[in-house]
Amino acid sequence: MTFDEILSSLFPRSHDVGRHRGLVRGSGALQGEGRVQVLGVVDRTPIGVEEALQLSEWVLDIIARGGSEPILVMVDSDSQRMSKRDELLGLNEYLAHLAKALIYADLHGHATVGLLFGHTAAGAFIATALATRTLVALPGAHPEVMDLPSISRVTKLPIEVLTEKAKSTPVFAPGLENLARTGAVSATWDDKRSLADQLQVLLTERRAHHDRRDALGKLRNGRPKAADIQERVRELALRA
DSSP: OOHHHHHHHHOSSOBOOEEETTEEEEEEEOSSSSEEEEEEEEEEEEEOHHHHHHHHHHHHHHHHTOSOOOEEEEEEEEEEOOOHHHHHTTHHHHHHHHHHHHHHHHHTTOOEEEEEOSEEEHHHHHHTGGGSSEEEEOTTOEEESSOHHHHHHHHOOOHHHHHHHHTTOGGGOOSHHHHHHTTSSOEEOOTTSOHHHHHHHHHHHHTTSOOOHHHHHHHTTSSTTHHHHHHHHHHHHHHO
16 A cells, blocks of 8 residues: 555545655544544655654654644654764664653553554664554564664674574564564554554554553464563562
């Protein structure tokens, strides 16, 4: 699906979402009552200092206006911008600020939903899609925290070893299926059905539960230990 087709399926009633230099901003009418605030990255745009600041400003503006409108973060990005300038300016801090703004919005009543419909990677993936409370994807999306050649350079493990590990251990492997097995991607939507209906169901169900990524990872055998470790840490903290 093209970006315009996705918007039409998400908001058949009306929307005012526009794009400018690889970023999108606006809102759309939900199938039920109310509207959802929309922002994000499109056209496989890398996220640099300026993009991170602009997205953060939009999130904070939504919070400042009050209310509890959900925030839909649409993602089709490159990685963070690989430039010496952005790195020297402290791009990692700007990305962290964006992630914290989204988490802050969620904690203050704005249900945050990430929608992956293209590519995303590395810091850009972490600061946008993975910073939302619930992350869904469309078929064909290709997320990766780090590709195998990059993991090989960092870990010094041969690419052949990592390729073999990726067959049985999703955390070593890029791609939508592997991210779904770890619980990071909650669900892959059916692009042949109304996205508006699927968004409405998600928002209704989302209010009834907390972050379930660790539980999903255990259920799907992608992160079999994370949920148990989290629960053990919680028990120890309550005893302290």
